Amino acid sequence: MKLPRVSAVVAAAVLTPAVLFPSSASAADAPAPVGVSGPDTASEGGTTQEDLDRAEIRKILADPASGISVREAAERALAAGTAADLRTFLEEGLQNARVTDDRVRAFQILAVGGPAVKKAATAALRGSYADLVQFLKEGQYTARAEDDRAEIERILADPQTGRGVRETAQRALAVGTPAALRHFLEVELAKQQADDDRVLVTQILSKGGPAVKKAASAAMSGSYADIVQFLKEGQYTARAEDDRAEIEQIAADPQSGRHTREAARKALAGDAAGLRRFLESELAAVRMSDNRVKVSQIAETGGPAVRKAALAALDGDDQAVLAFLDRGWAAARAEDEAAAAKPTTQPTTRPTERPAEQSTATPAPQATATPQAAPAGQAPVVQAAARTTTSTGGGDTAARPGQLAATGAEGLGWEAGAAAAAVAAGAGLVVVSRRRRPTEG
Template identity: 65%
Template sequence: MKLPRVTAVVAAAVLAPAVLFPSSAVAADAPQPAGVVGPDTAEADRPTGAPGPGPAETGRPVGSEPGTTAPEGGVTQEELDRAEIERILADKDSGISVREEAQKALAVGTPEALRRYLAEGLEVARYIDDRVKVFQALAVGGPAVKRAAVAAVTAQTHSALIAFLKEGWFTAQAEDDRDEIERLLADPQTSRRLRLAAQKALDAGTTTALRHFVEVELADVRAGDDRVEVTQILSKGGPAVQKAAREALNGSYADLVKFLKEGQFAARAEDDHAEIERIVADPQTGPHTRSAAQKALDRDAAGLRGFLESELAAVRMSDHRVRVSQIAESGGPAVRQAALAALEGSDQAVLGFLEYGWDAARAKDEAAAKAGGQPTAQPTTQPTEQAPATTPAPQDTATAPTGQAAPTGQVVQAAVGSTGSGTGTRHAPTTRATTTGTVASRPGQLAATGAEGLGTEAGAAAAAVAAGAALVVVSRRRRPTED
């Protein structure tokens, strides 16, 4: 008997089994037509292209030829074969090679062609289709499925392929499903909802429960988690991110996945670029920050994000420290002390000084200035309020006894010595003869107030007061003589 002839497509499938076609996970041999015995195990294990079964293997009596009348019912073998081939074509589980060879046999139409297909071509076509199914499982399966599929293909027997498709595939798939569920449970990123569903399937322990979770529940729970994640991104994102997130939430699940994988990053880069442009345009931005921001505008999406998350705080702190240094140079004692303390401290200390420490220190300086200026504006003792004969004027403690009134000439000289020519320059000590004796006058001391070392304005005011007091004293002393 000649070897069976197959089509170019069938031969290509045998030589290149990596060509995959969608098919179901279970394949079974089609029942044989009435009066024909199907291939036994030996026939299934027969290598491709081996001679077909003889009369003893087919169950036909020796000398029985296709097209002859059957022993009972008056139906010919050709009619039985044609009906069986048509049934195979109507079976939804028939593979591509099986269908193609069946259609060719019907197209030839001779009793010999029909019998040859059922006796030999059908088994070869089934072997090719089952081999393709195993390679399909190998391509998409997990580690356990891949190992079982490789073992079935390596055996090079049809029975090994059938055993894998009927049982081995499902056993290996259950092992892979269990491993996938355990991996989800061990992943810290797994959401609470997904974790509960995975644990429930794992506790059930059946292959059906494991497969249902992986094929159905996993996608549903992840879709809910993805929607929650998009909503969270929407609440924290900028204008562009918010717009893209809303569009994803209003679309399909594929839109959600695309936003999480791509859309959010493109929208965030747009928001980051706009934020850096705002920093550059802000008049309150320091020089170091503005320079760094201008350079960051030329970066890609990752560079923009890196500037805002990592570099911006550092350059801003540099500008803050420069500002505090400037305040320390121009501020009062309290401000200077607080500013220098902040510069020696942490970044939080610098920020705290700028936020509230500066105002507090400046208030201290202003209060100290008001308290220190009060004696200058209001002398401790007013010369005009002193009695002319009994209340002594302030004098040098080295020459004037306590309780003795200073001579008129000494008062005037003290006033002149304090003010000089109006520039605040002190004069050398001088002596004047008075009616009570010679008294040395100390430069820089005001006769009426006892203030010493005052500035030009304070000295002039005090001199005026002292001069007025001296004139009052002189006028009162001369009044009895004139009378």
């Protein structure tokens, strides 16, 4: 009668820890302890509870999901070797170690997660253990999907994103599941990025200078790491070399203006950023300054048409200045040359011809000739006198109407012609008188 009472007491002692310390659920729930009796209770096959507990602990150690705290506590229990130590670990130590490992895991996820994951992990760590278990089982994945979507949208918004990455990202967003978003970020992104980087190096090679072409060709012939290094650093080093060579040519070019040469020499004394800044933003401005100086000089020395076109260009914008230097200058210069080569039309000197016209209207010549009735034979004399008043003494270019060749006086016109006609008529009378005198004597 006493033996059953002792068995009942022993059974109660064995079951009490399991009732008072139940194992809570977690992302990697610990298996329930095996065995229902103390170390002295044997199974039907002769295996003791201690053997069963030892096997269970070894199974926990073999589970890759077991955390470091669980492993350490399990190893200590096995090292102790007693049935009590094994049972204590399974009933108490295992759960405590799991709580520690779960909190460590949540902190690790928080450290590397995006904004949504960080927020969810922080809330779980501040809550109950049930909140922590829920985060590890489901919450972290929901929050990570939110972060993945935001990351893909950021990639699409980046203007540097290549075509392959962009198209694949858009397909992942169209599917929209957490698995599709994660697959793009973990698998597709790297592959598409490598393809886009190779395309980018090819584009740089086609547009670059000698140094850039050489560096890009070497990168394309190497590994993907060489391509990444070229895109991050190599292209800029090579481009600085090309920029320096180009600016040296500009500074040495005799066609470069003073402002351009001075700015080029200043850029050569600086760093790679200064070289690029000169070529991309400063060069155009200093060249335009020199162009305006050149147009001003052309306006001062050019002919009428050139001067007019140059001044109009200076009053306009930069495009007007460039257009003048490109074709307007040549057109205006041709216009001036054509005007200089065109012969001037001989002016009609009708006032000097008036006496001759009157003499032809006279019915009969008089014995004593007057300026209005000069003999017909003296017409060449009159015409010669008229020409004398309208042409320069040393050239074949006719003077302007109303301008005397010898004096340069203007405004005489008809009066000068009449005076010349009178002189010619007087000379004719002298000749007539000399011809008559021998016969009269």
